[in-house]
Amino acid sequence: MSSWADLTNGKRIKHLRGSGLTQQGLADAAGLSLALVQKAEQDRGELSVGSLLELAHALNTDVSVILGQQAPRRGMDRGDRAALRQLSDAVHESALGEWEGIDDPSTVEELGEARDRAWDSYWASDTARVSSYASKVLMEGQARYASATGSERERLGSILASTYRVAASCSNGLGQRDLALSALTSAKHLAGNVGDPVMTALLESTLSWIHLRGAKLPRAVAVAERAALTVEPSFGNGSRPQLLAYGRLMISAAVAASRREDRSAADDYISQAHAAAARLGRDEKLYGTSFGPTAAKAEAVGIHVALKDYGRALELAGQPEMKKLPKFTSKVARNRYRLDVALAQCAAGLHDQAGDTLIEVGLDAPEWVRHQALPGVIGKRLAKASTSRVRNIGELIGVPLIA
Known part of the structure; x- marks a missing residue:
């Protein structure tokens, strides 16, 4: 049998379906x-992106497997599997109170710094470091939280909730939905105790993403929309954290709506996200989440690409402020945006530009790009113009784009 990457998408779907499923x-x-x-x-x-998501979920696999960038059941390397085991142990054991042996847990300040490093590692797509830092915070933080009181307990609760959230995000990215939901359950319990509505709302944005990845698109939209109502800022009187959380939730709803190919709803949600971003006036970070005018436009590019509105996507990407994203924009967010731009360029017949953009992504994030589905989609479309260039790009970035 040919290698998995050499098969067509149709043959991969048929192989994954097998003889036991008609x-x-x-x-x-x-x-x-x-x-x-x-x-x-x-x-x-x-x-469409939405159909790919639905098929991948029904076949209990990932879009990248259907597109030939990962072979079935071999999506994670040994390092990722080890990191995932460590993260799973920490999520479950910390929630169950099994932290014996931690006699001298780190201070609140040290745990806060480790939480921040876990988020930085997540946005750098470094699973091993996410697991290491998050495990430290969850085990030591829960040990200290058990005996803490007053303001210290509130601070620890917030740190722990945010760390369970990064654990959920990392797990979901690796296709471990059950672990992601388990971590998010602990996060929501802690956030409820702290009484932080913004944190709770951002946890719902993660839940929306979990539903999105599981192809439960109506639930993804409903979760984001429901949570947005809890933090919706009143006219001219919203706090900055409220604006950030509300805008991010509107993005979550817009992304899910675009995957359902519901243009009207997606346009409405993204319009509200732009309005919240305009009131913020600048891009900011809170609890590991970034949002603001530039972030909203970057996300809107991907949403318009999903809706096959490539002209609007390229119009947004061509605005001056999009040429230089904010300094704190993560490598993952930066290159996910570039892949959306490359796909729009490809659809618009700008093949040379699309190829150059794909090369930028591959050189900037060589490890991350190997686990993404879009390079394969872009490569197959570019191959219609020049197979030799696509092979050259694949060799340059270390990703087989075509057979």
Whole structure:
């Protein structure tokens, strides 16, 4: 049998479906039409992002596996698997109170610094460091939280909630939905005790993403919309944390709506996100989350790409402020945005520009790009113009883009 990367998308879907699941069964499980599944397996036409998500979820796999960038059941290397085990142990044991042996836990200040480093590592796509820092905070933080009182207990509760959230985000990114939900459950319990509505709202944005990755698109929209109502700033009187959380939730809702190809809802949500960003006036970070005018526009590019509105995506990307993202923009966010731009450039026939953008991503984040699905999508579209250049790009960035 050919290597997984050499197969077409249709053959991969058929292989993943196997003999125990009919095309109709796959269509029913994915909530798609039988005709669409048949066309997909015959490689007739291009699948939308939403359809890819639905198929991947129904096949218990990831979009990158369907696109040939990861072989089935081998998406994580040994380092990621070890980090995930450490993170899983910390999430469960800390929540269960099994922190015996921690006689001298770190101070609140030290735990806060470790929490910040966990988030920095997450946005640098460094799973091992996320696991190391988050495990330290969860185990030592819970040990100290058990006997803390007053303001110290409140500070620890906030630090722990934020750390469980980064654990949930990391787990979800690795396809470990159950672990992500377990971590988020602990985070929501702590945030409720602290009484921080902004933190609680941001936890809901993570839950929305978990539903999005699980192809539960209506729930992803509903969760984000419901949470936004709890922190919606009144006209001219919203705090900066409220504006940040509200804007980020509107982005979550817009992303999920765009994957459902609901243009009207996506446009409405992204409009509200832009309004919140304008009131903020500048990009800021809070609890590991960034939002502001530039972040909103970067996210809007991806949303318009999902809606196949490539002209609007390129119009936004061409604005002067988008040429230089804020200094604190993470490597992951920066390159995810660039991949969206490359896809829009490709769709608009700007093949040379799309290839150059893809090279920028591969050179800036060589490890991260290997685990992304979009380079494969872009590569196949660019190959229609020049297979030799696509092969050269693949060799340069270390990612096989075409067979």
